[in-house]
Amino acid sequence: MSPLNKHQLNLIRDERREQIKQAALKLFARRGYPGTKTSMIAAEAGISEGLIFRYFKSKEELFTTLVQELMEEAEKETENLQYLSGSPYEQIKTLTQGMLDESSKYAFMFILRARKTGEIPEAAARILEQHSVDVVLDRLIPIFVQGQQAGEFSSGDPRKLLAWYFYIINCLILEEVEMEEYGLPDVDFLMRLLTNGKS
Amino acid sequence: MSPLNKHQLNLIRDERREQIKQAALKLFARRGYPGTKTSMIAAEAGISEGLIFRYFKSKEELFTTLVQELMEEAEKETENLQYLSGSPYEQIKTLTQGMLDESSKYAFMFILRARKTGEIPEAAARILEQHSVDVVLDRLIPIFVQGQQAGEFSSGDPRKLLAWYFYIINCLILEEVEMEEYGLPDVDFLMRLLTNGKS
Amino acid sequence: MSPLNKHQLNLIRDERREQIKQAALKLFARRGYPGTKTSMIAAEAGISEGLIFRYFKSKEELFTTLVQELMEEAEKETENLQYLSGSPYEQIKTLTQGMLDESSKYAFMFILRARKTGEIPEAAARILEQHSVDVVLDRLIPIFVQGQQAGEFSSGDPRKLLAWYFYIINCLILEEVEMEEYGLPDVDFLMRLLTNGKS
Amino acid sequence: MSPLNKHQLNLIRDERREQIKQAALKLFARRGYPGTKTSMIAAEAGISEGLIFRYFKSKEELFTTLVQELMEEAEKETENLQYLSGSPYEQIKTLTQGMLDESSKYAFMFILRARKTGEIPEAAARILEQHSVDVVLDRLIPIFVQGQQAGEFSSGDPRKLLAWYFYIINCLILEEVEMEEYGLPDVDFLMRLLTNGKS
DNA sequence: CATGAATGAGTCTTCATTCAT
DNA sequence: CATGAATGAAGACTCATTCAT
Numbered sequence: 001m002s003p004l005n006k007h008q009l010n011l012i013r014d015e016r017r018e019q020i021k022q023a024a025l026k027l028f029a030r031r032g033y034p035g036t037k038t039s040m041i042a043a044e045a046g047i048s049e050g051l052i053f054r055y056f057k058s059k060e061e062l063f064t065t066l067v068q069e070l071m072e073e074a075e076k077e078t079e080n081l082q083y084l085s086g087s088p089y090e091q092i093k094t095l096t097q098g099m100l101d102e103s104s105k106y107a108f109m110f111i112l113r114a115r116k117t118g119e120i121p122e123a124a125a126r127i128l129e130q131h132s133v134d135v136v137l138d139r140l141i142p143i144f145v146q147g148q149q150a151g152e153f154s155s156g157d158p159r160k161l162l163a164w165y166f167y168i169i170n171c172l173i174l175e176e177v178e179m180e181e182y183g184l185p186d187v188d189f190l191m192r193l194l195t196n197g198k199s
Numbered sequence: 200m201s202p203l204n205k206h207q208l209n210l211i212r213d214e215r216r217e218q219i220k221q222a223a224l225k226l227f228a229r230r231g232y233p234g235t236k237t238s239m240i241a242a243e244a245g246i247s248e249g250l251i252f253r254y255f256k257s258k259e260e261l262f263t264t265l266v267q268e269l270m271e272e273a274e275k276e277t278e279n280l281q282y283l284s285g286s287p288y289e290q291i292k293t294l295t296q297g298m299l300d301e302s303s304k305y306a307f308m309f310i311l312r313a314r315k316t317g318e319i320p321e322a323a324a325r326i327l328e329q330h331s332v333d334v335v336l337d338r339l340i341p342i343f344v345q346g347q348q349a350g351e352f353s354s355g356d357p358r359k360l361l362a363w364y365f366y367i368i369n370c371l372i373l374e375e376v377e378m379e380e381y382g383l384p385d386v387d388f389l390m391r392l393l394t395n396g397k398s
Numbered sequence: 399m400s401p402l403n404k405h406q407l408n409l410i411r412d413e414r415r416e417q418i419k420q421a422a423l424k425l426f427a428r429r430g431y432p433g434t435k436t437s438m439i440a441a442e443a444g445i446s447e448g449l450i451f452r453y454f455k456s457k458e459e460l461f462t463t464l465v466q467e468l469m470e471e472a473e474k475e476t477e478n479l480q481y482l483s484g485s486p487y488e489q490i491k492t493l494t495q496g497m498l499d500e501s502s503k504y505a506f507m508f509i510l511r512a513r514k515t516g517e518i519p520e521a522a523a524r525i526l527e528q529h530s531v532d533v534v535l536d537r538l539i540p541i542f543v544q545g546q547q548a549g550e551f552s553s554g555d556p557r558k559l560l561a562w563y564f565y566i567i568n569c570l571i572l573e574e575v576e577m578e579e580y581g582l583p584d585v586d587f588l589m590r591l592l593t594n595g596k597s
Numbered sequence: 598m599s600p601l602n603k604h605q606l607n608l609i610r611d612e613r614r615e616q617i618k619q620a621a622l623k624l625f626a627r628r629g630y631p632g633t634k635t636s637m638i639a640a641e642a643g644i645s646e647g648l649i650f651r652y653f654k655s656k657e658e659l660f661t662t663l664v665q666e667l668m669e670e671a672e673k674e675t676e677n678l679q680y681l682s683g684s685p686y687e688q689i690k691t692l693t694q695g696m697l698d699e700s701s702k703y704a705f706m707f708i709l710r711a712r713k714t715g716e717i718p719e720a721a722a723r724i725l726e727q728h729s730v731d732v733v734l735d736r737l738i739p740i741f742v743q744g745q746q747a748g749e750f751s752s753g754d755p756r757k758l759l760a761w762y763f764y765i766i767n768c769l770i771l772e773e774v775e776m777e778e779y780g781l782p783d784v785d786f787l788m789r790l791l792t793n794g795k796s
Numbered sequence: 797c798a799t800g801a802a803t804g805a806g807t808c809t810t811c812a813t814t815c816a817t
Numbered sequence: 818c819a820t821g822a823a824t825g826a827a828g829a830c831t832c833a834t835t836c837a838t
Contacts (some may be wrong), residue, residue: 012797035234038833048799053834078217116374154391165382175315185363192353192392207817211822237808245822252809410818433632436812446820451813514772517632552789562782569768573713581779583761590790603836609801635829641822645803803835814824 019045019054021069024062028132029109030176033120035065060121067114067124068108071131081139082158086146092140092194099169108173116174137162144194154196214375217255218244220268223261228308229375232262232319259320266313266323269306270330280338287346291339291393295386298368307372315373336361343393364392400541415453415544422460428574429459429509431518458519465512465522467545469529479537483517490538492587497567500560506571514572535560544594552594563591614652616642618666621659626706627773630717632694657718664711664721667704668728678736687743689737689791693784696766705770713771734759741791751793762790 016101020119023045028034038059042049056062099108114120115128140162154161172184222244226235237258241248255261283290300306313319314327339361346352353360371383401527421443425434436457440447454460482489497506512518538560541575545551552559622644624633635656639646653659681688696705712725737759741772744750751758769781 032234035231049300050800051798054797059833151225152344161388163381163389167384168367168371171374172367174374175370179340182359185366189392193388196395208821249825250823252823258808430632433629447820449822452818457812518604559780561779561788562786566769567780569772570765572772573768580757580760583764587758587761587790591786594793615810647804648802651801656829809832810828
């Protein structure tokens with residue numbers, strides 16, 4: 001009787017849900033939680049405003065869902081750090097490049113902004129608290145120390161240097177301004193922060 | 200005749216005005232124009248919400264006043280760049296330090312955020328347009344080139360290197376997160392972006 | 399000890415009170431109760447805003463006092479109607495002129511506006527209710543009938559004609575617009591409403 | 598696809614818009630711009646306060662829209678004056694009757710009040726300035742003069758007599774108080790202002 | 797399922813009123 | 818007594834959310 005069978009409906013549902021999540025991700029990433037109006041999400045997703053609420057109980061749930069899923073992904077990615085290959089320099093560079101890459105840009109931006117701004121739903125805040133950032137740093141320290149020993153990286157407290165370095169990378173991701181003239185600083189330029197500049 | 204003379208009243212008015220401006224500066228700097236509620240400004244200034252409107256016609260005027268005054272100050276500061284002393288490295292370092300300094304932090308953050316976000320009152324946007332950022336960069340190029348010749352700075356397009364460098368400094372100012380463990384990256388660390396790392 | 403003795407203080411008090419009442423009368427008359435801000439009254443009276451409240455407990459009390467006093471005066475004036483002299487035409491004309499006269503303009507306007515607008519304090523409304531407008535009309539009817547018999551006024555229900563006539567006079571008082579070109583209609587013109595136009 | 602087609606939605610929108618405009622017209626006409634609260638308009642229209650703002654950007658825009666539309670209509674009506682028929686007396690009477698008629702009452706009252714009170718939005722004031730009232734008067738003068746020659750109207754400066762007459766009509770429209778006993782003065786009564794009273 | 801009209805709680809702003817001086 | 822700075826409750830407007838269609 002119904003023109004669409006159950007399976008087809010599920011496909012539509014999933015697709016719509018994804019569509020909304022993508023739109024929301026981008027907007028929350030750039031504008032934060034309170035700065036993102038549901039009307040903007042609807043416009044970005046190309047749907048009506050009301051429809052969002054058939055897929056997510058509230059703006060809050062939509063946001064929290066995104067936090068949840070992104071953190072799970074991040075967890076997995078963190079695991080994959082061990083499979084980085086090449087010299088220490090190359091490994092860090094690859095990682096950096098990955099972070100600055102268009103494809104994952106909004107995911108990083110979203111999480112970073114959520115962390116920075118206190119202004120997120122309680123539930124989302126709790127999820128974020130469960131996932132420490134330091135884990136990543138810890139994994140990178142051995143690589144960095146190796147690089148120091150190889151003379152690729154400048155000497156100094158590895159933890160501090162990496163913390164500062166990634167702090168800067170994070171800031172760049174968050175700001176995302178398209179520099180009109182020169183574009184984003186390239187990765188080799190950024191890596192100077194870690195090297196002796198001899199390379 | 201009057202219980203408080205005119206002079207005393209003016210002092211009170213000026214003080215209140217300043218108090219409101221300081222509170223607003225801090226909040227606008229961190230949260231942007233729409234993200235800052237007048238109730239927050241009142242709370243930060245320790246006054247009632249209504250009082251703001253005896254000193255400023257509207258939230259919009261308060262914001263625009265800040266933009267105006269800060270840009271005038273910036274203009275003056277730009278003039279002072281010529282009086283920087285020391286080696287090129289030291290000059291850039293001093294400048295950087297000044298930008299990251301607590302005392303001027305909110306001023307920079309305010310202007311940077313205003314520029315980045317389109318979401319400011321029309322009037323404020325027009326004031327910002329009148330003041331180019333590139334002026335500062337142009338003033339620094341000769342210094343930088345001198346530093347390159349002296350071997351203090353790495354070679355490369357001076358304009359591009361400086362643009363990238365200050366872009367990063369700007370991002371740091373904008374983000375302002377207190378890194379729990381190590382604090383903000385120190386200036387010598389940041390300056391590695393410009394040097395060969397030999398120093 | 400005090401530079402002003404009690405008597406002098408009372409003089410000041412009375413004068414100030416009168417000053418405030420005059421200012422308020424004018425403004426309430428023109429703009430009605432809610433349309434008149436206390437700041438306007440203060441400005442019109444040339445005093446500070448706060449001072450009003452040393453002489454009147456509230457805007458409401460100020461308004462109600464005015465209603466009260468004006469109604470008492472009106473009562474007296476109504477008595478005086480019997481002393482009008484001249485022909486019926488002249489008597490009505492004199493009365494009309496008196497109503498349109500600058501000196502009593504605001505008093506009439508005030509009361510008329512108060513009556514028309516429901517938007518006045520409860521207490522004021524109750525005072526107004528106690529004083530019927532019809533009393534005046536009733537007093538005029540004999541005069542008007544006399545005029546009809548004398549051929550000065552056109553025939554017809556005297557009460558209705560007078561009611562309409564004064565309704566129009568009231569409207570003119572209420573509107574008070576300065577007609578640029580010709581000024582307010584003059585009384586003889588208005589009186590045509592009551593006469594045969596033969597005069 | 599959509600549950601209501603575009604046409605139906607437009608009907609709803611137009612109807613609501615009209616509903617709001619009617620409610621606003623009535624209230625603005627009676628109470629003026631600042632005296633009319635949006636909550637009153639909502640109540641009068643039988644809708645929620647917020648809904649007004651989906652149809653009009655602001656109270657100001659709602660008011661200005663009304664001014665605009667009413668002035669356009671007035672323009673057309675002014676054109677139609679030439680098609681008045683009957684004797685001069687009948688023509689003026691018809692016109693007067695039209696102005697006092699229930700159906701157009703609020704439109705006249707609205708415009709008259711807007712003109713009288715300076716307290717309207719800038720944009721509305723500018724529209725009003727573009728439309729002179731004198732045009733109507735000028736059109737009526739020939740008719741009136743004809744009536745004078747025919748002995749229907751009393752002699753005297755036609756422009757002045759008409760100005761006074763319509764000034765009074767305007768006042769009546771503005772005041773609109775329902776006279777309990779006798780209702781509004783009827784038109785023949787008012788016309789006595791212009792005639793010799795012989796008729 | 798999808799739409800967008802409708803609602804109401806919260807923000808910006810005004811204004812009567814209070815109060816320190 | 819007189820001032821004007823300060824307050825808070827109410828009006829204008831926005832936006833997440835609901836719901837008839």
